[in-house]
């Protein structure tokens with residue numbers, strides 16, 4: 001196992017280096033450079049543009065830039081963003097990455113929490129009207145054009161009902177004199193969510209030994225409610241509650257959009273996977289053993305059917321940056337996707353490359369995690 | 384009293400092309416501790432009969448009539464809840480696809496313990512020692528309990544599945560081609576072992592095979608199936624010495640040359656019957672050398688021609704061999 005992980009890490013390092021190289025030369029191959037932004041600007045004469053080029057290091061030889069670049073990345077220096085000059089790329093990413101991560105993590109977890117049991121349920125009731133209805137709904141969510149879904153949500157919930165804002169990260173008026181920076185409040189919010197998630201998992205584990213399903217579920221839900229209550233109380237006591245709530249309020253629609261799409265995918269995958277497993281002979285054996293229907297479904301069928309779902313879930317985490325471009329643009333959610341798109345459009349190369357590097361790292365790590373998770377869940381796989 | 388009496392059992396599969404008449408008016412009885420065999424060519428409905436006994440039928444199957452009296456209760460009429468208590472506790476089964484009968488993500492021992500704890504109120508430790516006992520019975524090292532199915536060889540899986548079928552000491556075990564995936568020597572050894580164990584614990588056993596030679600060694604009585612019917616049923620010696628149904632006779636005449644050859648039943652002249660539209664009258668008539676007009680028009684009924692020797696034929700061949 002350790003040897004496998006070690007080997008994979010070496011492999012990841014090599015892949016990452018190749019990836020860096022490709023990214024670098026891809027950007028080199030693009031026409032023009034950042035100073036083109038100012039071509040039409042009469043207040044910046046050609047001489048000033050040339051001076052800017054020198055300052056940004058755009059006049060060095062390609063090879064020199066490449067060596068410089070690789071050395072910098074491996075020493076953790078992603079350079080300065082042209083657009084946000086003189087902020088460091090890393091600094092911008094540090095601000096934007098959590099926003100994307102929270103958006104997609106919350107949505108993915110919710111999609112999983114609903115999609116897994118529903119897919120399991122309709123697969124078990126296969127062929128009935130309920131199965132068809134829910135499957136069609138799932139296909140609809142899964143295949144819908146993301147901007148269309150976003151527009152529909154915005155139209156209904158923001159425009160018509162007025163329940164939510166049409167986009168952005170916060171309400172400017174409220175934040176005129178914030179007691180604390182939005183970023184730090186957001187980070188605390190993220191920490192709260194992570195804490196609650198951990199709490200819910202712990203609650204499940206702690207109540208596992210309760211024999212009857214009814215009191216067990218009651219205890220689980222009770223613990224979760226207590227956790228949420230405590231968190232709410234904490235925020236209220238800190239006086240930052242309204243500010244945190246403002247961010248949550250803005251998050252609602254983008255989270256809903258991503259959740260619906262991911263939910264459709266999770267549910268359909270689970271249904272398919274279940275239908276395949278249900279045909280296996282060991283399911284017949286489990287039934288023949290006189291096990292109750294639920295035990296056969298959950299302990300025997302769903303446990304094996306879960307495997308592809310876990311892989312897809314883990315790998316999807318790796319693609320949040322590119323996947324986020326559309327959603328984040330639609331909801332003006334300033335996360336990694338929007339930052340990346342913007343950087344590309346105005347040829348802020350260090351910023352765009354920084355985003356790509358992060359995507360690369362996420363994808364590579366997600367693959368490793370997926371492999372490890374698979375090994376934990378499937379005894380047939382031994383490293 | 385008979386342990387199991389199957390009376391006129393009829394079961395069809397609904398398909399897009401129509402009903403598949405897989406089990407039609409099947410009747411037989413088994414005494415406690417008795418070992419019977421069910422033979423017939425592939426697709427004649429052997430597995431369907433077995434699955435009907437456990438009521439583990441696919442969604443498109445329908446029991447149209449008849450009864451399955453087991454210890455005096457009609458299994459056809461039991462609620463699903465009641466039926467669950469019968470499964471494995473009273474009737475267990477070694478499935479045709481024994482190699483895939485174990486869930487790959489759980490330890491083999493655990494899967495047997497699960498069955499034991501479902502039906503008997505014993506502690507985890509007692510269940511474990513019970514599994515160990517049964518491992519010894521079927522010739523497996525109890526240490527293998529905590530391994531996963533993929534760490535077992537084919538023969539080991541087979542033995543584990545048999546140990547699992549024995550685990551709750553059921554009254555009846557159905558073994559559907561329990562050894563076909565194994566080579567002949569292992570096959571023979573395992574079959575003998577099962578038979579010793581079941582005789583020791585007085586369990587009734589129903590062996591299913593398409594190879595009459597395999598079954599003859601362990602079954603006291605043999606039922607011959609053809610196209611969803613039981614066409615002949617008698618004690619093993621009679622079936623071999625005085626087969627009366629033309630189909631059985633055809634099987635027997637092919638027998639000496641076929642030891643070990645499994646495809647021989649397909650070599651009967653003529654097409655195997657299409658169960659979507661079975662032949663009128665006697666289902667064997669298109670392939671039968673003794674067929675008459677009567678055979679084409681009307682179906683014969685299972686009748687006792689000698690004591691304990693049942694045949695379903697208008698022209699049973701007496702003492703022909």
Ligand SMILES: Nc1ncnc2c1ncn2[C@@H]1O[C@H](COP(=O)(O)OP(=O)(O)OP(=O)(O)O)[C@@H](O)[C@H]1O
Nearest residue numbers: 396403405424425426427428429430431441593658
């Ligand atoms: N789920 C099903 N739907 C439709 N037809 C089926 C179904 N299962 C079995 N059959 C058909 O029913 C008939 C009897 O099948 P069964 O499996 O009982 O035969 P068998 O004697 O066990 O054959 P084998 O020796 O190949 O195992 C076959 O013609 C088969 O094609």
Ligand code: SF4
Nearest residue numbers: 665668671678696697
């Ligand atoms: S009933 Fe007629 S056709 Fe059928 S087996 Fe007997 S002799 Fe042959």
Ligand SMILES: [Mg+2]
Nearest residue numbers: 429430431479
């Ligand atoms: Mg079969």
